[in-house]
Amino acid sequence: MTVALSGKKVAAQIEEKFPGSVVESSEGSLVIKGESLLAVAAFLRDTPELGFDYLNYITAVDYYSHFEIVYQLTSLGHNHTMMFKTRCYRRESPVMPSVVGLWQGADFQEREIYDLMGIKFEGHPNMKRIFLWEGFEGYPLRKDYLS
Amino acid sequence: MTTTEMALKTEPFVLNIGPVHPSTHGVYRMRVTLDGEVVLDMEPVFGYLHRGVEKLAEERSYTGFIPLTDRLDYIASMSNNLAYCLAVERLAGVKVPERAEYIRVIMAELQRLANHCIVVGAFFNDCGAYFTPFMYLFREREKILDLFDMVCGQRLTYNYMRIGGLSQDIPDEFLPALKKFLPQMKRFVDEYECFIKQNEILLARAKGVGILSRETAINCGISGPVARASGIKWDLRKADPYSIYDRFEFDIPFGEAGDCYDRYRVRMEEIKQSLRILEQAARQIPPGPVKTEVPHLIRPPAGEAYAHIESPKGELGFYLVSDNSIAPYRCHVRPPSLINLTALREMVRGWKVADLIIIFGSIDITMGEVDR
Amino acid sequence: MEVASPKKYAYPSEEIDRTEGQVIASLKAGSREALPDPDAWLEEGLRRNILLTTVDAILDWGRRSSLWPVICFPACCAFELIAAEGPRFDLSRFGMEILRASPRQADLMITAGTLTWKMAPNVRRIYNQMAEPKWVIAMGACGISGGIFASSYSVVPGYNKIVPVDVYVPGCPPRPEALIYGIQMLQKKIARTPVVPDLPKFLKKGKEA
Numbered sequence: 001m002t003v004a005l006s007g008k009k010v011a012a013q014i015e016e017k018f019p020g021s022v023v024e025s026s027e028g029s030l031v032i033k034g035e036s037l038l039a040v041a042a043f044l045r046d047t048p049e050l051g052f053d054y055l056n057y058i059t060a061v062d063y064y065s066h067f068e069i070v071y072q073l074t075s076l077g078h079n080h081t082m083m084f085k086t087r088c089y090r091r092e093s094p095v096m097p098s099v100v101g102l103w104q105g106a107d108f109q110e111r112e113i114y115d116l117m118g119i120k121f122e123g124h125p126n127m128k129r130i131f132l133w134e135g136f137e138g139y140p141l142r143k144d145y146l147s
Numbered sequence: 148m149t150t151t152e153m154a155l156k157t158e159p160f161v162l163n164i165g166p167v168h169p170s171t172h173g174v175y176r177m178r179v180t181l182d183g184e185v186v187l188d189m190e191p192v193f194g195y196l197h198r199g200v201e202k203l204a205e206e207r208s209y210t211g212f213i214p215l216t217d218r219l220d221y222i223a224s225m226s227n228n229l230a231y232c233l234a235v236e237r238l239a240g241v242k243v244p245e246r247a248e249y250i251r252v253i254m255a256e257l258q259r260l261a262n263h264c265i266v267v268g269a270f271f272n273d274c275g276a277y278f279t280p281f282m283y284l285f286r287e288r289e290k291i292l293d294l295f296d297m298v299c300g301q302r303l304t305y306n307y308m309r310i311g312g313l314s315q316d317i318p319d320e321f322l323p324a325l326k327k328f329l330p331q332m333k334r335f336v337d338e339y340e341c342f343i344k345q346n347e348i349l350l351a352r353a354k355g356v357g358i359l360s361r362e363t364a365i366n367c368g369i370s371g372p373v374a375r376a377s378g379i380k381w382d383l384r385k386a387d388p389y390s391i392y393d394r395f396e397f398d399i400p401f402g403e404a405g406d407c408y409d410r411y412r413v414r415m416e417e418i419k420q421s422l423r424i425l426e427q428a429a430r431q432i433p434p435g436p437v438k439t440e441v442p443h444l445i446r447p448p449a450g451e452a453y454a455h456i457e458s459p460k461g462e463l464g465f466y467l468v469s470d471n472s473i474a475p476y477r478c479h480v481r482p483p484s485l486i487n488l489t490a491l492r493e494m495v496r497g498w499k500v501a502d503l504i505i506i507f508g509s510i511d512i513t514m515g516e517v518d519r
Numbered sequence: 520m521e522v523a524s525p526k527k528y529a530y531p532s533e534e535i536d537r538t539e540g541q542v543i544a545s546l547k548a549g550s551r552e553a554l555p556d557p558d559a560w561l562e563e564g565l566r567r568n569i570l571l572t573t574v575d576a577i578l579d580w581g582r583r584s585s586l587w588p589v590i591c592f593p594a595c596c597a598f599e600l601i602a603a604e605g606p607r608f609d610l611s612r613f614g615m616e617i618l619r620a621s622p623r624q625a626d627l628m629i630t631a632g633t634l635t636w637k638m639a640p641n642v643r644r645i646y647n648q649m650a651e652p653k654w655v656i657a658m659g660a661c662g663i664s665g666g667i668f669a670s671s672y673s674v675v676p677g678y679n680k681i682v683p684v685d686v687y688v689p690g691c692p693p694r695p696e697a698l699i700y701g702i703q704m705l706q707k708k709i710a711r712t713p714v715v716p717d718l719p720k721f722l723k724k725g726k727e728a
Contacts, residue, residue, distance in 0.1 A: 002387035059479040105368030131194035135540030195638040199671035221595035
């Protein structure tokens with residue numbers, strides 16, 4: 001049975017290593033600051049006890065005042081999983097760091113988030129639209145998109 | 148001058164394959180950089196079936212979204228229904244009656260059989276066995292579709308599962324028909340393997356072709372038969388049992404080499420294991436209700452939930468965010484086909500164009516799921 | 520043989536994407552109205568002499584008994600089409616055994632799936648490449664009106680915005696029996712097509728022009 005790790009415990013471990021990077025944490029998930037995203041993600045992947053080598057998915061949610069990017073990670077060896085998020089408060093041309101260097105599976109999913117939500121990921125080798133055609137106006141999955 | 152003394156200058160060129168192509172399994176397009184026949188690079192282009200399902204989810208009620216989930220991975224509709232209903236039930240805290248759980252497992256496993264019938268057949272199509280193995284498997288698939296037709300009246304997109312159970316109970320003729328079908332299918336699979344497993348053309352074309360290493364597979368997030376053929380011993384039915392899969396005895400087939408032949412073998416073995424699960428479920432199914440009473444326009448409490456199942460393609464998951472209204476605030480589908488495609492570029496480098504088609508066919512993608 | 524290093528190609532990827540985006544945008548802007556169905560002649564009630572009708576009958580019999588569909592399988596309806604080609608609902612008894620991959624060799628387009636604006640120029644190009652006479656069957660709810668996805672931002676509301684459609688087969692997806700019924704309806708329509716031009720009328724028109 002895959003164990004969902006407690007967000008609070010993992011947050012405590014992350015705070016030790018990177019103080020000030022956890023914004024909030026709860027049982028189900030934790031929120032990390034955008035600037036420390038890459039460092040924390042590398043820590044989660046490379047620490048032997050956590051060992052999150054498998055990225056389930058990346059997605060983004062539009063909460064009017066901010067965008068929240070959700071990551072779900074699983075460790076195949078330890079059979080535990082956890083969800084963490086980061087927030088982006090810019091509405092015009094938001095930019096977030098890309099985790100393609102850590103988990104290659106993020107490639108198409110980050111392009112999809114750019115295509116449908118408008119969030120650019122820096123460090124991504126091929127940041128262009130994936131589902132909609134070049135020249136499509138707007139980002140459909142945003143809450144203020146008018147068709 | 149002999150040929151070895153002449154320096155023949157060549158240049159790589161870009162060839163466009165698709166979106167309308169007999170072996171691209173739907174509207175998938177690749178821009179392939181070729182040096183003669185050898186593939187140097189491949190750039191995938193998709194979105195030709197992007198129908199905006201995630202945006203449509205925000206306009207429809209939770210129950211009204213179920214027909215849309217059917218059309219995501221349209222050759223494995225029951226699995227999509229199951230994953231979505233599990234996600235909403237987790238969000239709303241709804242419990243499903245016993246009988247409904249057993250029927251769900253029966254439907255999901257029958258769907259796995261139907262899916263693998265198409266995929267293995269299409270794989271042989273790509274290898275060059277023009278339609279004969281495909282038609283044999285289609286004959287068996289028609290029998291499975293007859294069973295589905297008996298239950299919910301539809302052959303392809305069922306809309307059978309509901310939040311809290313199923314839309315209706317199975318008719319009385321279903322279980323005897325299922326029990327009659329299972330030994331027929333077992334005999335058929337053995338006969339089928341007999342004449343194709345050791346075929347030398349298949350071995351020459353598929354063994355050692357398109358190898359995906361274990362590390363790349365984990366890094367790319369590959370799941371399903373493609374991952375298991377590369378040696379990753381991960382199946383959600385055993386690792387994170389959902390519904391009542393922990394009550395059945397079955398094995399998970401694995402491969403070692405990670406080539407196209409292993410992927411085909413893993414799928415054939417999965418068919419045999421699904422037949423085992425079906426036998427046990429058909430024997431153990433209890434009487435009772437098939438749906439918990441939930442309001443049609445259900446309003447789950449505010450929060451989020453992620454539920455995943457082992458669909459025939461891989462890990463299919465739904466991430467739902469609710470704000471206590473009748474429609475989801477955000478519905479994201481974790482598409483196994485799209486994520487499995489991430490590894491395609493590495494797998495095809497250095498192979499010829501004909502091998503490219505086979506490798507692509509062995510990954511098993513459905514464009515409805517890739518593009519959503 | 521030495522392989523030249525990959526240099527900049529004549530058409531870099533970004534330029535191709537941009538050109539295709541412009542094609543899609545212009546097609547979208549120009550496809551607000553549905554193209555008229557090509558069956559106005561059915562109501563005309565032409566009176567032709569017996570020699571022409573016999574020749575018509577033979578040519579129409581030849582055309583309708585060997586329709587060759589082109590492979591154009593966007594979505595779910597494709598599997599009902601393949602099932603119709605399969606062992607149980609055998610389409611080859613109607614002459615449609617071979618699905619031609621090349622549109623030059625086909626005369627029937629069965630639109631099996633949802634059409635999106637990104638795919639629309641490709642479908643129009645396939646239709647243009649088919650030689651006359653050609654027919655189109657709009658299969659499924661998505662083919663007729665956009666179906667369950669009609670309100671989406673990227674779906675064309677029906678194939679008749681892009682190609683003229685002869686027969687509409689409703690269903691989601693239509694059962695293979697329904698598809699065969701639609702094909703038989705198309706065959707009946709083809710059986711009534713006047714093929715050979717009416718020579719006296721033709722000559723008269725030529726003199727007037």
